[in-house]
Amino acid sequence: MERMITASPIQAPGLHSLRPSSRYPGLEPALLFRFTPAPMRSRCRPHPAASLFFVFLALGSAALAGAAEAAGPPGDPVANALSTLASVGPEGEGNEEAAAAWKIIAAAGASQLPQLLAALDQGNPLSANWIASAAEAIASRERTAGRPLPIATLGDILLDTSRSPHARRLAFDLIHSVEPDAANQLIPGFLNDPAVELRRPAVQGLIDEASRQQTAGQPGPAALLFRQALQSARDVDQIELIAERLGVLGQEVDLPRHFGFLTEWKVIGPFHNQDRSGFDAAFPPEEGISLDVSLPGKEGAVQWIDYRTTDRHGMVDLNQPLGMLKEVTGYAWTEFISDSTQPAELRLGSKNAWKVWLNGELLFGRDEYHRGIRIDQYRMPCQLREGRNEILVKLCQNEQVEDWTVEWQFQLRVCDASGTAILSTGRPATPEETRRPVRASSS
Amino acid sequence: MSRPLLILSVTLAILAPVSGTADWLQFRGPLGNGTATGSDHLPTALDAARHVAWSAALPGRGLSSPVVAGERIFITAASGAEQQILHVFCFSAVDGTALWERRFRATGRTMCHEKTNVAAPTPACDGERLFALFSSNDLFCLDFQGNLLWLRGLTYDYANASNSLGLASSLLVAGDTLIVQIENDSESFAAGLKVSNGRNRWKIDRPKAANWTSPLLLRNTPAGDLVALQSTKGITAVLPESGAILWEYTDGASPIPSSAVAGELLIVPSHGLTALKPPTAGGAPAVVWQTGQLQPATASPVVLGDKVYILNGAGVLTTGRLSDGERLWRLRLEGPFAGSPVAASNHLYVFGERGIGQCVDLRGDEGVVVGTIDLGESIQCTPAISRDALYVRSDGHLWKIAADSEP
Numbered sequence: 001m002e003r004m005i006t007a008s009p010i011q012a013p014g015l016h017s018l019r020p021s022s023r024y025p026g027l028e029p030a031l032l033f034r035f036t037p038a039p040m041r042s043r044c045r046p047h048p049a050a051s052l053f054f055v056f057l058a059l060g061s062a063a064l065a066g067a068a069e070a071a072g073p074p075g076d077p078v079a080n081a082l083s084t085l086a087s088v089g090p091e092g093e094g095n096e097e098a099a100a101a102w103k104i105i106a107a108a109g110a111s112q113l114p115q116l117l118a119a120l121d122q123g124n125p126l127s128a129n130w131i132a133s134a135a136e137a138i139a140s141r142e143r144t145a146g147r148p149l150p151i152a153t154l155g156d157i158l159l160d161t162s163r164s165p166h167a168r169r170l171a172f173d174l175i176h177s178v179e180p181d182a183a184n185q186l187i188p189g190f191l192n193d194p195a196v197e198l199r200r201p202a203v204q205g206l207i208d209e210a211s212r213q214q215t216a217g218q219p220g221p222a223a224l225l226f227r228q229a230l231q232s233a234r235d236v237d238q239i240e241l242i243a244e245r246l247g248v249l250g251q252e253v254d255l256p257r258h259f260g261f262l263t264e265w266k267v268i269g270p271f272h273n274q275d276r277s278g279f280d281a282a283f284p285p286e287e288g289i290s291l292d293v294s295l296p297g298k299e300g301a302v303q304w305i306d307y308r309t310t311d312r313h314g315m316v317d318l319n320q321p322l323g324m325l326k327e328v329t330g331y332a333w334t335e336f337i338s339d340s341t342q343p344a345e346l347r348l349g350s351k352n353a354w355k356v357w358l359n360g361e362l363l364f365g366r367d368e369y370h371r372g373i374r375i376d377q378y379r380m381p382c383q384l385r386e387g388r389n390e391i392l393v394k395l396c397q398n399e400q401v402e403d404w405t406v407e408w409q410f411q412l413r414v415c416d417a418s419g420t421a422i423l424s425t426g427r428p429a430t431p432e433e434t435r436r437p438v439r440a441s442s443s
Numbered sequence: 444m445s446r447p448l449l450i451l452s453v454t455l456a457i458l459a460p461v462s463g464t465a466d467w468l469q470f471r472g473p474l475g476n477g478t479a480t481g482s483d484h485l486p487t488a489l490d491a492a493r494h495v496a497w498s499a500a501l502p503g504r505g506l507s508s509p510v511v512a513g514e515r516i517f518i519t520a521a522s523g524a525e526q527q528i529l530h531v532f533c534f535s536a537v538d539g540t541a542l543w544e545r546r547f548r549a550t551g552r553t554m555c556h557e558k559t560n561v562a563a564p565t566p567a568c569d570g571e572r573l574f575a576l577f578s579s580n581d582l583f584c585l586d587f588q589g590n591l592l593w594l595r596g597l598t599y600d601y602a603n604a605s606n607s608l609g610l611a612s613s614l615l616v617a618g619d620t621l622i623v624q625i626e627n628d629s630e631s632f633a634a635g636l637k638v639s640n641g642r643n644r645w646k647i648d649r650p651k652a653a654n655w656t657s658p659l660l661l662r663n664t665p666a667g668d669l670v671a672l673q674s675t676k677g678i679t680a681v682l683p684e685s686g687a688i689l690w691e692y693t694d695g696a697s698p699i700p701s702s703a704v705a706g707e708l709l710i711v712p713s714h715g716l717t718a719l720k721p722p723t724a725g726g727a728p729a730v731v732w733q734t735g736q737l738q739p740a741t742a743s744p745v746v747l748g749d750k751v752y753i754l755n756g757a758g759v760l761t762t763g764r765l766s767d768g769e770r771l772w773r774l775r776l777e778g779p780f781a782g783s784p785v786a787a788s789n790h791l792y793v794f795g796e797r798g799i800g801q802c803v804d805l806r807g808d809e810g811v812v813v814g815t816i817d818l819g820e821s822i823q824c825t826p827a828i829s830r831d832a833l834y835v836r837s838d839g840h841l842w843k844i845a846a847d848s849e850p
Contacts, residue, residue: 090596091595091600091642091643092595092636092640092641092642093642095593095594095640095641095642096593096640099591102591103590106590124599125550125596125599126550126596126599129547129548129550129594129596130591130594132546132547132548133545133546133591136546137543137545137589140544197523364602366603367628367651368607368628368629369628371606371607371608371653372554372556372607372608373607374554377554377607
């Protein structure tokens with residue numbers, strides 16, 4: 001499912017003023033910043049490290065002036081080779097042509113690195129691996145030869161939040177490989193970056209500083225820093241760590257809200273799952289949802305039951321409302337009110353076989369049992385309608401009797417491609433919310 | 444040695460043709476049983492000061508073994524918050540210099556049990572090309588200079604082919620076919636890919652059950668070279684070029700330790716250990732012997748001479764007679780062990796999760812530990828042996844262990 005994910009362009013405060021703009025076409029970012037009228041500069045508040053960085057960029061740009069173009073001229077062998085790489089398909093389709101194209105690209109000069117990174121904005125994850133590895137081969141060869149990389153134009157890509165996260169992360173890595181100090185100084189500016197991999201080290205910087213304050217016996221500043229880190233954290237391990245530290249400091253974190261877990265459900269079951277056949281069987285809830293009718297279940301008529309989870313990770317445990325059962329299938333249904341039509345991801349974790357439908361469309365299903373569960377185990381890109389959306393989850397429990405096969409549960413959240421929670425406008429307050437806990441704003 | 448001379452010697456060594464005889468091109472070596480021939484001068488005392496020829500830092504963990512082709516050592520690793528960065532390295536065997544590195548991004552799921560890692564499958568090499576597979580089902584083929592020749596995203600192609608605990612089955616080269624075993628509870632399959640371009644030569648459904656064992660090449664059977672695919676169901680022998688099933692052993696087998704080749708026998712972790720003899724003309728293989736006294740845990744059996752060696756769940760090295768499976772001596776080692784032992788020249792080497800390497804002298808009536816070495820980092824891989832050197836990877840490093848005469 002990961003292959004369908006695209007990042008939504010979100011502005012990164014403090015950096016967007018440094019991107020080329022239609023107002024000043026053709027100017028290097030450093031020059032753009034220099035000539036931007038003062039009121040605009042004060043509004044944009046670029047990170048101080050960014051202006052220092054662009055001194056490096058300007059120097060690099062002088063060395064490689066005019067070298068970089070996002071797209072090559074017609075007949076450009078590198079452009080043609082990139083086109084070949086962008087067209088590779090599943091099951092090895094296009095591999096032979098791609099191998100020849102890869103060698104052409106890998107032999108190109110450093111000045112063509114931005115062209116390669118620009119190509120990462122298109123294509124599929126397979127072509128991205130072809131292109132990015134060629135870019136790194138070029139960079140490795142140029143560094144070994146002592147020749148410079150075009151850090152100015154790489155910087156343009158890095159700071160352009162409309163570009164793909166992969167391209168921007170690779171631009172950062174290439175810059176870091178030759179100008180590590182300048183690259184590191186940029187990191188705090190990525191705190192709210194749409195590219196999660198760029199955001200992560202910025203969040204880590206806050207966590208580290210907060211931890212130092214905590215160790216130094218400064219709980220107030222430590223809590224503030226942890227809360228700021230929480231607002232920006234999107235990686236599960238960082239969120240969990242921050243929540244734990246804030247808990248020690250007496251500040252409870254509303255994790256269901258931060259993650260966007262869905263906590264209010266209607267559940268029904270059990271239906272059968274004899275010999276694991278329930279996964280492929282279409283029980284009545286798959287034909288349509290009628291919450292007020294009885295349905296024929298495994299051992300008699302079954303009805304939809306209200307279920308609310310108070311678990312801090314939004315776990316919906318079907319063993320609670322339906323009983324500790326084996327070889328059964330259950331369903332959970334909920335509605336999600338979206339304030340707009342928007343791209344989103346449904347992210348599910350479960351160690352049972354499952355299927356998920358959004359507004360009647362099957363997004364994905366998987367018949368694996370008891371091999372592990374984690375938050376965001378499966379990512380399902382989708383499109384939310386404005387207003388009411390229906391989400392149906394099918395969950396199968398198998399016949400295993402070991403104590404580690406008792407669980408019949410899932411957790412599901414709605415978020416954007418960066419992992420930022422998208423909350424239903426009809427979302428009821430969680431117990432934590434009613435106690436006025438720390439909230440993380442969506443950014 | 445002066446720096447110019449060192450550079451010259453490294454360059455000459457790298458440019459030297461691959462001899463093939465001493466290479467370790469796949470998981471558990473050229474014979475598919477953890478042993479090497481012709482490596483008669485491996486160190487046995489395992490003194491860290493004398494025998495660590497070099498170590499090279501790795502950017503992330505991995506359980507995959509090194510593979511050795513000539514003076515090149517290939518190794519994989521995974522890094523990043525979700526192990527989404529996939530690394531393929533080529534090191535010089537001479538001095539541990541990284542000759543090249545290629546990085547890729549996982550296109551499949553990277554979730555796995557914390558003890559394992561996305562870089563769990565061992566790469567394979569056909570003497571010209573390196574094939575590197577990861578638990579995300581990303582598969583890359585590179586030449587010895589690091590040029591990317593082809594790639595596959597097997598979860599991109601087959602969306603439910605994954606295991607939430609992680610996959611670990613290693614690659615096997617059989618002629619001009621690359622064998623991949625992607626077995627799991629859901630979209631479970633094995634495939635033969637063309638080594639030249641990675642396209643499917645064949646793909647067959649496999650039992651829907653988690654399986655971490657690796658395919659084995661059975662050479663010169665009555666039906667020619669065959670590939671043995673192990674699963675909880677047993678052993679399925681297929682033709683490497685077509686995937687056609689020639690025979691099956693259906694009495695079950697372990698999904699964790701792999702089988703071992705012992706001449707014309709296949710030693711299978713089944714009901715303890717079971718020795719199979721492939722059929723001469725159709726039908727099922729013959730069960731030559733079966734014993735519950737040899738119970739391999741995670742590590743795969745090693746076959747050396749007329750004996751088979753297994754590590755049980757308590758870290759006890761147990762020896763069995765190859766002719767009838769009778770248990771001989773036992774020796775408790777310092778475990779626990781996730782990787783398999785390797786052996787050469789009447790000595791067995793095994794590295795444990797606590798970073799301890801042990802050398803067992805197999806020449807006497809009972810095994811004797813004659814050397815230990817503490818590498819200070821957890822080790823879960825199976826070592827490689829080539830040209831009188833051991834190559835082993837820990838959580839953070841690749842190590843070359845060789846006798847004093849080695850550079």
